[in-house]
Amino acid sequence: MNDKQHTINAPVTVSGIGLHTGVVSNMTFKPAPINHGYKFQRIDLPDQPIVDADADNVVDLSRGTTIEQNGARVNTVEHTLAALVGLQLDNVLIELDGPEPPIMDGSSIEFVKALQSVGFQEQNALRNYFEIPSGITYKDESRGVEIVALPLDDYRLTAMVDYNSPVLGSQHASITNLSQFVGEIAPCRTFVFLHELEALYKQNLIKGGDLDNAIVIVDRVVKDEELSYLSELLKKPKVQVQEEGVLNNTDLRFKNEPARHKLLDLMGDLALIGRPIKGQILAARPGHAANVAFAKKVKKMIREAAIKNVPTYDPKKKPVMDINQIAATLPHRYPFLLIDKIIHLDETTVTGVKNVTLNEPFFQGHFPGNPVLPGVIQIEAMAQTGGILVLSTVDNPEDYWTYFLGVDRCRFKRKVIPGDTIIFKCELLAPIKRGIAKMSGQAFVAGQLVMEAEMSASIVKKDA
Structure with a gap:
């Protein structure tokens, strides 16, 4: 699976009739910037409204998935979205001059061919995967539907259908690697x-x-x-x-083409979660209603996890440590003392605050005219926050040095600019042993995760 986000190199257009509306439309895929995601734009309507491909925007599930936002509706989006997911594209604007993407041959293959014809462009940002943390289950017992997501460091899907029909009995289809999508799933018709x-x-x-x-x-x-x-x-x-x-x-095209198409629909509907997934999806008798209900359940879990993990900061409250107390604990001085406040500190967790201003010296040389807080500065500020936690475990912390030993799984999610207030949260992954501390760290701006990493450090007495 891709580590970096991707878009397409150039616009490309497909045309045809919509399956349910019967309206002929032109659909143009366009490159989009980092963190744009999938968005449809109804260019035939006044003000050309944007419709985000989002499970919360689903308004109809009659034989397809229909989304609506800003007074604009787009019907039957699943085949289009499946093509984008299967090609591991992250940021695409989809312009439509009608109410529904063309049905083409009833599969995703013509969309895939069009997108492949213009090629793909790697973007300088990591994909924001949601990793399934534990088993997630959706059931509709009246219809015999069950969808389960399990943790996995990859994206795999299996769909099973059973129509109690002498012609179309039980079938199943699987994709164990997204590289299989183009040849084995995309050509499968509705x-x-x-x-x-x-x-x-x-x-x-x-x-x-x-x-x-x-x-x-x-x-x-x-x-x-x-x-x-x-x-x-x-x-x-x-x-x-x-x-x-x-x-x-x-x-x-395949003996189990119906089951493969159900898997295609599942991929397209789950794109409405809004983030690429790492996990194994097992679906028994899936349909658009169940797929979207499951996508909403995952979205809710993502929101709850974000709310749970984001520290709250009230600048009116007295901090646990102000800048003078931090300076008395840490040996750093200008321009390397990077934490302004400590707002929470207990035996395993610390939360620090950094106010980013244009007056900081590195902005003179780092992207002049487009000031962006360097990633190494973010890591150092996070390390200093973690250093406060480590030093709080010893008597007379001023008598100790803390040294970086390693940084792992470091990911920068969004850029940080002057005017931002960064909230750093560090948590011990295990008790400190033999002076070695291992921590997980997260950085937030306005409630959004901007950086995360795992760090290890040693604590050494100065006269040792």
């Missing part, structure tokens, strides 16, 4: 049972449905007069049934 067709037309759906963009599965005996009716309904000169029960002699 499908519908024959008995659903007329009902869908009566519900004003599948106006753009065609035997060229969907597999129609026949699971019962069909008389000639019904075939004639279907040919008129589908605007085809002739409709016939294959021996294995597929209309118009359509050749399946």
